[in-house]
Structures are given as structure tokens and as C-alpha cells.
Amino acid sequence: MKVRFAPSPTGALHIGGARTALYNWLVARGSGGSLVLRIEDTDRERSTPENVAQIIDALEWLGLDWDEGPISQAERGERHRAEIARLVDEGHAYEDEGAVRLRVPGEGATVVDDVIRGEVRFAHAAIDDFVIARSDGSPLYNLAVAVDDRDMDITHVVRGEDHLSNTPRQLMVLKALGAEPPTYAHLPLLHGPDGKKLSKRHGAASVGELRAAGYLPEAVRNYLALLGWGADATTTFFTTEDLIERFSLERVSRNPAVFDEQKLRWMNGRYLRELEPGELARRLAQLHGDRPGLVEAAGAAQEKLQTLADFWPLAGFLVERPREIDQRAWQKVMGDGALDRLAEARAALAAVDPFEREEVETALRGVVDRLEVKPKDVFQPIRVAIAGTTVSPGIFESVAALGRDEVLARIDAALAQRP
């Protein structure tokens, strides 16, 4: 099998495009075939090199590679013009006010045999003679796609359903060219929560935004694969190898899907928890830069993260001293003898050796027992003192991750605020 992913560089790579790329990639890798990356940039007005670079960057981040390309469709203009001239010479097309139109028969129909949708019939009577070349001679989409798919020996065209209605036109170009058509598979479109076409208004809609929001490429692959496809009734998690092995176009669903970021967040959290702390720290560093103590902080925060971006608000205090203590947090836990308990905890922590999670826990629970108070009466003041808020990773791992000197310094600073 030979497939192609053919984005138009008129914007960033969207989730829908990413899924199309993924499905093409899975088909190619699963069949031992190849994938062509073709940039459909015949619209010189809207296509930009920046967008091409961004699309390539997004594909690389997603871990999707290709065997040929990127091929610029615009650079194949001579090839397209030659075929347009041939179509005119052979009477399949004609000039009309400078532009060139393909002759569409007045009767009969063109049938698209789609892997996902079955046979779809388009009566010629409903299709006008369409333009294949502008009056300046430059080729248009339907012509360029047909010529390129033929020239590149594409066997399967896997693309969004928005192209289904264009398919009979491409089939007619192919026929006029005397070429065998490829097999088609039109994927259901992706919509936003309001049922409308996905756009910026729907949150993280491009691959770049997903990346910046702290999603892992492997989680995005898994989630995207499930948007319009399922292997069976119950399997939700697929390694990429599973996907390559089990994916099939025949099982792609026909109805449009809504991108649900909440489900992606959940799935991403599951993938995040599977990572070794060192690996998690490496991913965090890629996104926000490396810091001393990042591995310890990552380990402490890991079980509470859904995205890499969640790390900072939750556990940023582990790698960077908070500028100030949240007033509401202070008022909530620092009343009623809390500072005395905090002082007790400080004394206990000063004596902990080695300063590891287990020893920290033993010492702090000892304080709780000695004072005959509830655990939170001791733990929350510590939390507020070191984190500046009432929410943080587990207190023992947080204290251990911070190290004795820093913990004592922050507690001392808090104690100094005593009225």
C-alpha cells in the first residue's frame, strides 16, 4: 500500500489533520507500505513556508514519519500544466474565459467506492464543468491532486470526509487522463463540543497547542486513534505497536466525532503516571526548561498530574521558592496554635537523618502523636509554610524533595510572620 498525507499549509496542523496523518501512518506501517508527505500549496496566496515548517514540526513531535517528501505540489506546476494541455488537446477540457474547464458528461454518474462508506453515487447532472486551471494557467486543486496521486502511484487515498464530494471530480480527471483510480477512504470529520467545525474557539485545537498544554505525543496518538475507530468493545489503551497491528480502515466509523479534551486529559494522566520520574522530569524540562531538583519534584507530583502543564501550579514550589504565602491559605490553617505546632515540626525535622521520605514521615507522625492532634493540624501548616498554598503533592515527599535546609528556611520565614 502506498498512501499520502496531503495537508494544505494555510494554517497550523489541526487535530483533524493530525488524525488523518495518524491513520495514514498506521495504514502504511501496518502494511509494510509507504507514506508520502505532500504539501498542497497550489494556493500561493494562503500557503506559507512558516506553516509548512509548523506542520512538519507537529508531525515530528507526534512521532509520525514519512518515506517520501515533503513534496511541494506547487513545484510540480510544469507537470500539471502539461497534463492540462493534453486534456485540452484530447478534447476532455476546454478554455472558458481564459480558464480551463473539464467536460462533465450530461448524463450518467460517477460512483465512488469508499472503504468506509461503501458505494456513493454522484449523478453527472449535478456537477458542472469545473475549472482545472486558472486563467493565468496555474493548476487547481482537483487537477493537481488527481495528477499527483497518479504520478506518485498512490494506492489508497485516506482523507477527511469534506473531500468526498470532490472525489467524483478527481475520478473524472483520472479517467480523462486514462489512469486507474486509487481506493478511497473518507474519514468522519471532527467537530467541537458545539457540533461546529473544530476551531480555535474550542480550546487546544492544534497540535502545537496540545504540545504547549503539556500532553504527551503517545497519549495524543492513542486518543486520536480512538476518535473514529475502535478495535473492539472494550479496549481503550493501545501502545503504538498495538495500533499499527490492529488498526484497519474497515473499522473506522462513519459519524463525525466531537473532540473531548477532558477525556484526553484523563488519558494523558494515565500515560504520565506510567513514566519513570526521570523520564517525566525530562519531558517537563523539554516544556519549561530544566531546574535543579526537578526529578525529585516530578516524582512527588506525578500521581496528581494530568498534563505536564499541571506541574507548575501544583508543584512549582518544589523547584522555586514561592514569592509569598497565599493569604487565604494562611488564614485558613495558621490560626489557633498552628504556629506552635509548626515550631514543633521544625524541631523534629531538624533532627531527621537521613532526610528521606520514610524518616520524614516517622518524625512528623511522631509530632502528631506527641501533640495529640489530628494529622492535618500539623501537616497543613507545614504545607502552607513550604508551598504557600493548601494544595500540594504529598507532604512527606514534598518535604523530602525540598531538602532539609530549604524546608527549615521556609518554616522559619513563616514563623517570623507571627503577629
Added chain:
RNA sequence: GGGGGCGUGGUCUAGUGGUUAGGACGCCGGCCUUUCAAGCCGGAGGUCACGGGUUCGAUCCCCGUCGCCCCUACCA
């Protein structure tokens, strides 16, 4: 307007001419518990778009209606 596609709980989906219509996210409750999560347990939520028809029996087959989306560009 014309042509085309789609229609299973809020969302992603499995499924079959006869099952209590299955799973997941989300939601609610409980357990756990140092906060928040995670995890575990339990629960609510579906007239399978609607109306006809075929059939002993339709979510599944046929027809119609409605809704949503796509194409109908010298965009892709």
C-alpha cells in the same frame, strides 16, 4: 436552491432480526486519607433522531421526515 454524507446516554464508541443495548470519559455517592488528586467500590443517565412499513419480533432491513455537517470557488 442542487448534490452528498451522517444520526446508539452530555461525549467517544461496541453490538445483534429475539441480550437486563456492552465499555470508556464526564457526573453523583462511598471507601481511602495530611490537602488535592489518583486508586478502588457503587449509582444515576439511552423510547438505539422521529414517523411509517416488512416481519411472529426490529436499534439492526426498506421508505419518508427532521436535524447536523460537507461539496456546489479561477480555495484546498
